[in-house]
Each structure stands twice: as structure tokens, then as C-alpha cells.
Amino acid sequence: MINCETEVYSTVATAIRSQFSGVFVAGEAVAAPSSFPAVTLVEDDNSTYQRSLDSSGQENHAQVMYSCNVYSNKSAGKKSECKAILAVIDAEMFGMGFLRVGSSPMEVPNANASIYRMVARYRGVISSDLRVYRK
Secondary structure (H helix, E strand, O other), rough: OOOOOOHHHHHHHHHHHHHHHOEEEEOOOOOOOOOOEEEEEEEEEEEHHHHHHOOOOOOEEEEEEEEEEEEOOOOOOOHHHHHHHHHHHHHHHHOOOOEEEEEEEEEOOOOOOOOOEEEEEEEEEOOOOOOOOOO
């Protein structure tokens, strides 16, 4: 299995933390963030990219998908804060070669309406030397 999760998470988390002081960032799903603003970046899928398989049986590329959740509980401007954080994430993911395949506001399950949440998904095909190709 081609594993790029640590590299992707580290790149994005570093960029977010450098621009948003005190932001909570996690590489796994979190039911209730301990502080706000909060970001989760999770690898949702990592599957063999069949078009590049050869007779050696080696996996040459993998198709990966990441989901990013951004949360804010500001009394005013929570939507703007989520969008500003998502813009940083977008720039980093695009810079690595990923393609955003969706972005939308979402309700926070079992939470009060004071928390705003945006979700974005990114997809790419990654080689064994961790080069990302938009597909």
C-alpha cells in the first residue's frame, strides 16, 4: 500500500497552524473538538489504481481521497472563519497536486446550532515515490 497520509497531514497542519493561532488540528475524526476553530483531515480511501498495474504485481499508484472538516463557534463570523481556514487547506492540497471534488456547509450531528461546519473532499492519484497526479 502506498501511504502518504502522514506527509499530507503534516503539510496541511503546519500551514493551518502558521496562519491561525490556537487552531485544533487532528488527523482523525473527532466527535467533539476540544477547542475552536477546529480542523480534521482524514484519509477516507486508499485504493490501488488499476490502470497502472503491471505484470510484476507491484502497486505503482494509489487513488486516495481526503475529507476535511472545519469547525467554528464564533458568535459572529463563524462562516467567514471556516472559509478562511478552508482557503489555506485548499491552497496546500492543490499545491500537492490534489483536486477538490466537493465543498459544502454541513450540520454538526448532535450539536447546537452555534457551531458552523464546512466539509471539503480532495482526490488524487499518488505514485510510489509520493508524487500526486490529478485525476
